[in-house]
Amino acid sequence: LEPHYPLYQGTKLVTAPTSDLMSRELSQTAILGSGPFQRFKYPHREYPPSPISHTMESALLLTVLFASFISLGLLRRWARPTLPLPPGPQGNPIIGNMLAMSFVTPWKVFREWSNVYGDIMSLSLPGQTIVVLGSAKSALDLLEKRSDIYSDRPISVIHKLMSWEWNFGLMPYGETWREHRREFHQFFHQRKIPQYQPIQLQQTRAFLRRALDSPNDVGQHVRQIYAGTVLKIIYDKDIVDMTDEYVICAQEAMHGLSETSILGAYWMDYFPILKYMPGWVPGALGKKLVEHYKPFIREMRDKPYDEFQQKENGSVAASVASEVIERLKQRSGKSELSLADDVLARNVTGIAYGAGADTTTAASQAFLIAMSLYPDAQRKAQEEIDRVVGPDRLPEFEDLENLHYTRAIVLEAIRWMVVLPLGAYHRVTQDDEYRGFRIPKGATVFSNIWSILHNPDDYPEPEVFRPERFIKDGKVDLSIQDPSIFVFGFGRRVCPGRHLANASLLIAFASILRVFDVNPIMSEDGKTFDPHSMVSAGFVSSPEYVPCSLTPRSKDTQRLINRTCA
Numbered sequence: 001l002e003p004h005y006p007l008y009q010g011t012k013l014v015t016a017p018t019s020d021l022m023s024r025e026l027s028q029t030a031i032l033g034s035g036p037f038q039r040f041k042y043p044h045r046e047y048p049p050s051p052i053s054h055t056m057e058s059a060l061l062l063t064v065l066f067a068s069f070i071s072l073g074l075l076r077r078w079a080r081p082t083l084p085l086p087p088g089p090q091g092n093p094i095i096g097n098m099l100a101m102s103f104v105t106p107w108k109v110f111r112e113w114s115n116v117y118g119d120i121m122s123l124s125l126p127g128q129t130i131v132v133l134g135s136a137k138s139a140l141d142l143l144e145k146r147s148d149i150y151s152d153r154p155i156s157v158i159h160k161l162m163s164w165e166w167n168f169g170l171m172p173y174g175e176t177w178r179e180h181r182r183e184f185h186q187f188f189h190q191r192k193i194p195q196y197q198p199i200q201l202q203q204t205r206a207f208l209r210r211a212l213d214s215p216n217d218v219g220q221h222v223r224q225i226y227a228g229t230v231l232k233i234i235y236d237k238d239i240v241d242m243t244d245e246y247v248i249c250a251q252e253a254m255h256g257l258s259e260t261s262i263l264g265a266y267w268m269d270y271f272p273i274l275k276y277m278p279g280w281v282p283g284a285l286g287k288k289l290v291e292h293y294k295p296f297i298r299e300m301r302d303k304p305y306d307e308f309q310q311k312e313n314g315s316v317a318a319s320v321a322s323e324v325i326e327r328l329k330q331r332s333g334k335s336e337l338s339l340a341d342d343v344l345a346r347n348v349t350g351i352a353y354g355a356g357a358d359t360t361t362a363a364s365q366a367f368l369i370a371m372s373l374y375p376d377a378q379r380k381a382q383e384e385i386d387r388v389v390g391p392d393r394l395p396e397f398e399d400l401e402n403l404h405y406t407r408a409i410v411l412e413a414i415r416w417m418v419v420l421p422l423g424a425y426h427r428v429t430q431d432d433e434y435r436g437f438r439i440p441k442g443a444t445v446f447s448n449i450w451s452i453l454h455n456p457d458d459y460p461e462p463e464v465f466r467p468e469r470f471i472k473d474g475k476v477d478l479s480i481q482d483p484s485i486f487v488f489g490f491g492r493r494v495c496p497g498r499h500l501a502n503a504s505l506l507i508a509f510a511s512i513l514r515v516f517d518v519n520p521i522m523s524e525d526g527k528t529f530d531p532h533s534m535v536s537a538g539f540v541s542s543p544e545y546v547p548c549s550l551t552p553r554s555k556d557t558q559r560l561i562n563r564t565c566a
C-alpha cells in the first residue's frame with residue numbers, strides 16, 4: 001500500500017488476511033483510514049492512528065452531512081416547478097391592475113373578482129403583489145393561524161411623508177411595534193375595561209341630553225360620545241362640543257389617513273420618484289394631500305399630551321397618560337422620562353383617538369340608520385330593555401348580559417355596515433404556500449371582511465338587518481359565525497381596543513333605545529335613503545349622512561332624561 005497511500009506510510013497491519021472478504025475489508029480500512037465511517041461499521045477493530053483528531057473528523061462528517069442536506073433541499077426546490085400566484089384579473093405588464101382598482105366601494109369590486117377567480121386572488125400593482133382573501137376560511141387560515149409571518153404592515157410612501165411613523169397601527173412588525181402594543185394593551189385588555197364604565201355611562205348620558213335638547217344632527221352628537229370617552233380615558237380631558245380645537249385637528253388627521261389608504265389610489269406609493277415632483281404634476285396628487293394633512297398629524301399626537309403634562313404639575317385624575325408616564329418612570333427607575341420613553345408615551349396615548357373614535361362612531365351611525373329602517377327590530381329591543389331595566393331608570397352595565405336582543409343588534413350592526421370593509425393591510429414576511437399557490441415574501445395580504453360578512457351562505461339575505469340571526473332560544477347564539485371575529489381584524493394585529501368598543505356600543509345602544517324612538521328622515525320625494533349607497537370609501541367606511549331623528553318615547557322617558565342626564 002505504501003507507494004499509493006502515503007498517508008498510511010509506516011502503518012503496520014497487525015492482522016493477517018485470512019480470507020478474501022477479510023482482505024477486502026482491510027484494504028478498505030486502509031484506504032478510508034480510521035474515519036468514523038469505518039469505526040461505525042467495524043467498531044471492534046483496531047485502526048491505524050488518524051492524522052486528524054476525532055473532533056475534527058466528527059466536525060467534517062457533520063459538515064458533509066449538512067451540506068448534502070442543504071443541496072438536496074435546493075435541488076428539490078429547483079426541480080419543482082415554481083408554484084403559481086393565486087389567479088386574478090389580467091393586468092398591464094408595467095402598472096399591473098392599477099387602472100382597474102375602484103376607489104368608491106372597492107370591497108364590492110373585489111367580491112365580483114373573487115366570484116370569478118376564487119376566494120384567494122392576486123392582483124399586481126407596480127412592485128407589489130396583492131393577495132385578497134375573500135372567505136372566512138382563507139382569512140383565518142393565513143392571517144390568524146399563520147400570524148407569525150402575516151403580521152407585518154406594508155410601508156406606504158405617502159404615510160411616511162405625512163409623518164405617520166409614530167402610529168403603531170402602521171408600524172412594521174418588530175420590537176418597536178411590540179413595545180408600543182404591549183404598553184397599549186396594559187390599558188385596554190378585557191379586565192381593565194370595567195374601570196372605564198363610569199366614563200362610558202357619563203358620556204352616553206350626556207348624549208341623551210344633547211339629543212333631547214337639539215335633535216338635529218344626531219350623527220355628530222353620536223361622534224361626541226366616543227370622542228369624549230376616549231379623551232377622558234386617555235388624558236382626563238373634557239370636551240364641550242365637536243368644535244373643540246383638538247377634536248377638529250384629530251378628525252382632519254384621521255380623514256387624511258383614511259383618504260390616503262385607498263389601495264392603488266396614489267401613484268406616489270408605487271413610483272416614489274413622484275415625491276420629488278411638484279404637486280401639480282399628474283400622478284403627484286398625493287403630495288398635495290401630504291402638504292395639507294401633515295401639520296394635523298403631529299399635532300394630533302402632541303397637543304393633548306403636552307397640555308396634559310402641563311396640567312400634571314397640578315392635580316389630575318387617573319388617566320391612561322398619567323399611568324403610562326408613571327409606569328415608564330418606574331421601569332427606568334428615574335424621576336424623569338427619557339427621550340425614548342417620552343416618545344413611547346406620546347405614541348401610545350396619541351393613537352387611541354385616531355383608532356377608537358371614528359370606528360365606534362361609524363358603527364353607531366350604522367345602528368341608528370338600521371333602527372330607523374327596521375322598526376320591528378327597534379320595537380323588539382325596546383320591549384326587552386323595558387322588561388330588564390324597568391320604568392324608572394336608564395340601563396346600567398349590569399343589565400347588559402340580560403339584554404340578549406340588544407346584544408344581537410350590536411353584532412348585526414357591525415356586520416351589516418362594516419366599518420373597515422377591507423380591514424388593515426398585512427404583509428407577509430417570508431415566502432409561503434397555500435392551497436398550491438405561492439404567496440411571495442413582501443406581498444400585501446388582506447381580507448375582504450365586508451364580503452365575508454355578506455356571504456349569503458353564512459348570513460341569508462345579507463343586506464337585510466336582522467338581529468334574529470344571532471338569537472336562538474331567546475339567547476345570543478354564536479354558532480352562526482360571530483362577526484366580531486372578523487370586524488376587529490386578525491392574529492397578532494387584532495384590534496386591541498375591541499373590548500372597549502364593544503362595551504361602549506352596547507351601553508350606548510341600550511340607553512338610546514330605552515328613551516328614544518329612532519325615525520327615518522325621508523328624502524324630498526318621500527322615500528327613505530338607501531343606506532348602502534351613502535357610505536364613504538376609504539380605510540374607515542362610514543355613512544356620509546345619518547338621515548335619522550330621535551324623539552322621546554314618552555313624557556316619562558323625557559322626564560327620565562331630564563332627571564338623570566347632566
Ligand code: HEM
Pocket residue numbers: 168169170181184188351352355356357359360363419420423424425487488489490491492493494495496497498500501
Ligand atoms: C367598532 C370599533 C372598532 C373597529 C371595527 C376596529 C377595527 C380594527 C381593525 C380591523 C384593526 C386592524 C386589525 C388588523 O390589522 O388585522 C384595528 C386595529 C387597531 N385598533 Fe381598532 N377597531 C375599533 C375600535 C377601536 C378602539 C375603541 C380602539 C382604542 C381604544 C382601537 C385601537 C386600535 C389600534 C391601536 C389598532 C392597531 C393595532 C396594531 O396594528 O397592532 N380600535 N381595529
